[in-house]
Amino acid sequence: MSKKDHSQLHQHEHAPDIDKVSGVETTGHEWDGLKELNNPLPRWWLWVFLACCIWAAWFVFQRPMWPTHRGVENYTQFKELAESQAQIRARQNAYLERFSDASLDEIMADAELYNFALAGGNAVFKENCATCHGTGAEGNIGGYPNLNDDDWLWGGKVTDIYQTIHSGIRDTAHTMETRISAMPAFGVDNILPREDIQTLTDFVSKLHEGEDLTAHAGYKIFQENCATCHGADGKGGREVGAPNLADEIWLFGGSREQIFRSIYNPRMGMMPAWRYRLDENTLKQLAVYVHQLGGGEK
Amino acid sequence: MNKPSESPSFLSLFAKQERVYPKRVSGKFRNLKWIAMVVCLAIYYLAPFIRWDRGPYAPDQAILIDLPARRAYWFWIEIWPQEVYILTGLLILAAIVLFFVTSMFGRVWCGYFCFQTIWTDLFVWVERIVQGDRNKRKRLREGKWTFEKTWKVALTHTLWLIIAWWTAGSFVLYFNDAPTLVKSFFTGDVSTVVLGFIGGLTFMTYMMAGFAREQVCTFMCPYARFQSAMFDKDTLIIGYDETRGEPRGKHKKGESWDGLGDCVDCSLCVQVCPTGIDIRKGLQMECIACGLCADACDTTMEKVGLPLGLIKYDTERRIEERAAGKKESPIKLLRPRTILYTLVLSLVGGAMLYTLVMRPPFEMNVLHDRNPLFVKLSNGDIRNGYRIKVLNKTHQHQTFALSLRGLEGAAIRLNSPTQQDLKHLYVRAGHVGQFKVFVQAAAPAESPKEFSFTLTNEHGTEAEVTTVFVSQRPND
Structure with missing residues (x-):
């Protein structure tokens, strides 16, 4: 059918507006003097359109388009997830065997195993440890140590860290292998009079300044009551998890009020023994991860 | 029907x-x-x-x-x-070349x-x-x-x-x-x-x-x-010389040309057209300016012994001038529009060339740790962590030396149990090396304090990246 025939089709309905230059009927739409020609679409366009419709109909069946329909190949995103997880596990297994045979020192010496430990440890840390220690392991004043710094209560070697994670701290409900220590409540249990605790507070808060405090009134009280665990110089003792009182880092806060409270009625944190929740490889990954946060010791 | x-x-x-x-x-x-x-x-x-x-x-x-x-x-x-x-530059360049060529x-x-x-x-x-x-x-x-x-x-x-x-x-x-x-x-x-x-x-x-x-x-x-938007009256188009060709009609050898234009209506120009149009109707949207109709017409003109160029590359201005009986002006390739396109073209081309020639053989990216922003150490010092990426764009394995400037008393250390010292950061040919470094210093008076890392390759070429040292929480 030619353009002219087409323009005659609607002739009996209303008088068509014919464009003078091309001789084609217009749609009657006009913008700023420009009129839209009513040229027919090419026929192949129709075939392409129909092909797309058929493809769309097929696509609805091929894919899981509504809840009860699983698609032709029984496709679901859950399945896709499971498949890609299986692939990842297969890739991990290539390392895992070597990893589980290796000691912590061997892992630290092998760049490949080390990086594998970091990748795993990073993910596991955020799932299990971040709740208390923070996503960046920055800790929290009030009993949750910052794991980035160089101050360690129970030791900063990778084996020490592993032991802490493995058996926990004061997790006596699960295991007696756990790290245990307790500080006496000097005030609440009437071990020291209030004035002595105040003197002691003043003494402890000055320890980190590094000056000679032997003349201080608190010196004698400290040596009699605290030095057993915290050491004569107040630098702590890792065998019993006694914090270093001569540095800049305070587990429960370094203001006088906070120090007074820690002596008067101390609080002691608890960390679960993770070996009851995580497997051996994961524990090793975590130990390596925490060790490399910045404070790890050799 | x-x-x-x-x-x-x-x-x-x-x-x-x-x-x-x-x-x-x-x-x-x-x-x-x-x-x-x-x-x-x-x-x-x-x-x-x-x-x-x-x-x-x-x-x-x-x-x-x-x-x-x-x-x-x-x-x-x-x-x-x-x-x-x-690549963006390349695409812009291609677009401008298209504009330039089209308008000419x-x-x-x-x-x-x-x-x-x-x-x-x-x-x-x-x-x-x-x-x-x-x-x-x-x-x-x-x-x-x-x-x-x-x-x-x-x-x-x-x-x-x-x-x-x-x-x-x-x-x-x-x-x-x-x-x-x-x-x-x-x-x-x-x-x-x-x-x-x-x-x-x-x-x-x-x-x-x-x-x-x-x-x-x-x-x-x-x-x-959108090429039609770049057309003006001096753009080359395929043009049929209507004043010379019309009225068209069949012509037998030896007969008089009286009342006839030069077009002998052989329809060769229509037959050779790859888009199937009749160029004698004037410039059309379908015309791809391939000039095959001009070739066809010239063949016919040669046969009948008339001057060539009844259909030829022409401009709209010349066609209009002929129709009005005026003397036709020459084809003008130098016009404000084409000069402007030339300028833009050389500007973008020059910028591209400069970028490519000045492309450094290596590059350094520095990412300051965000969590934690900083760490207070037991002696009161502050430590910041940085992830450093070294792009070795050469095709040789290289070692680089990392140092810092502008942070007093700062110590820098690589966080790796096995890796080499800061003077020999090894990066494979065509690879990106990743290094975690810690910078430790007494808390500076201001926070964040600006300082810079310097990376030096084996030939002494330096790359410097400015970053910050944080020692206080931003809202403290």
Whole structure:
């Protein structure tokens, strides 16, 4: 059918507006003097359109388009997830065997195993440890140590860290292998009079300044009551998890009020023994991860 | 056909494609078109096989887009994902070149260099060799299915499919090592992805050059439409000299030319047109400015002994001047518009060239740890962590030295149980090395305090990146 025939089709309905230059009927739409020609679409366009419709109909069946329909190949995103997880596990297994045979020192010496430990440890840390220690392991004043710094209560070697994670701290409900220590409540249990605790507070808060405090009134009280665990110089003792009182880092806060409270009625944190929740490889990954946060010791 | 009183059938609302059977023609524009076609096809089919030595740690294919490794190679130029802006520049450059060429010479891109034009031309050439010229092809198509028609059509389509397959295969070669892929294609060791691409592109080439042809230019191509926005009265177009040609009419040798224009209405210009239009109706949207009608007309003019150029590359201004009986002005290529395009073109081209020439052989990115922002250490010092990426863009393994400037009393240390010291950071050829470093210093008076890392390569070239040292929470 030619353009002219087409323009005659609607002739009996209303008088068509014919464009003078091309001789084609217009749609009657006009913008700023420009009129839209009513040229027919090419026929192949129709075939392409129909092909797309058929493809769309097929696509609805091929894919899981509504809840009860699983698609032709029984496709679901859950399945896709499971498949890609299986692939990842297969890739991990290539390392895992070597990893589980290796000691912590061997892992630290092998760049490949080390990086594998970091990748795993990073993910596991955020799932299990971040709740208390923070996503960046920055800790929290009030009993949750910052794991980035160089101050360690129970030791900063990778084996020490592993032991802490493995058996926990004061997790006596699960295991007696756990790290245990307790500080006496000097005030609440009437071990020291209030004035002595105040003197002691003043003494402890000055320890980190590094000056000679032997003349201080608190010196004698400290040596009699605290030095057993915290050491004569107040630098702590890792065998019993006694914090270093001569540095800049305070587990429960370094203001006088906070120090007074820690002596008067101390609080002691608890960390679960993770070996009851995580497997051996994961524990090793975590130990390596925490060790490399910045404070790890050799 | 429907009578006006009947309602139209649904299909009649859609126009059937009018088959174009371009006739063979020879002449200077046809020769130019052959040359353009051969050169373009040769480049396209052969370029992947050109070798370019980059040493043992980089591919030796001159033109290669290595998608898995995220690298693009073009002879001595190499583009990393970090440098996609070069691709942006390239696209801008291509756009400006198109504007520039269009405003000067009209749609020569369409007529000579566009892949749709080139492959259509190639397919028509095959069709002509197998089935004969215009009239034979038309008769064969409209005729009954005979043995002759069957084998001729079958042969045409087989040849088309072979060309299409070769075209698709060549495309894939730009993304893989060409000789290896060709070899593995014949041993049957090709991935389904590669086969999928070859299949899809074979089908598209076959459809576009075998069937869609001028429909692509008329209905699909956006360039064809927006090129008209770059036209002005001095742009080269294919023009029919109406004042000289009209009134057209048949003319027998020896008869008088009285009352007749120069056009003898031989309709050769219509027969050779690859888009099937009549150029004598004036400039049309479908015209791809290939000049084949000019060649055809010149052939006829030579035969009847009249001056050539009844149809020729012309400008709208000249056509108007002739129609008004004025003296025609010469073709003006230097115009404010083309001068402006030249300026923009050299500006962008110069910027691109500068970027490529000044491309540093290595680069450093510094990422300050955000969590934790800083760490207080037992002696009261502050420690910040940084992730440092070193991009070794050379094709040799290299070692770099890292140091810092502008932070008093700062100590810098690499966080790795095994790795080398800061003076020998080892990065493999064409790779990105990642290093975690800690910077420790007494808390500076201000926070954040600006300082910079300096990376030095073996030849003493430095790269400096400014970053910050944080020692207080921002809201403290």
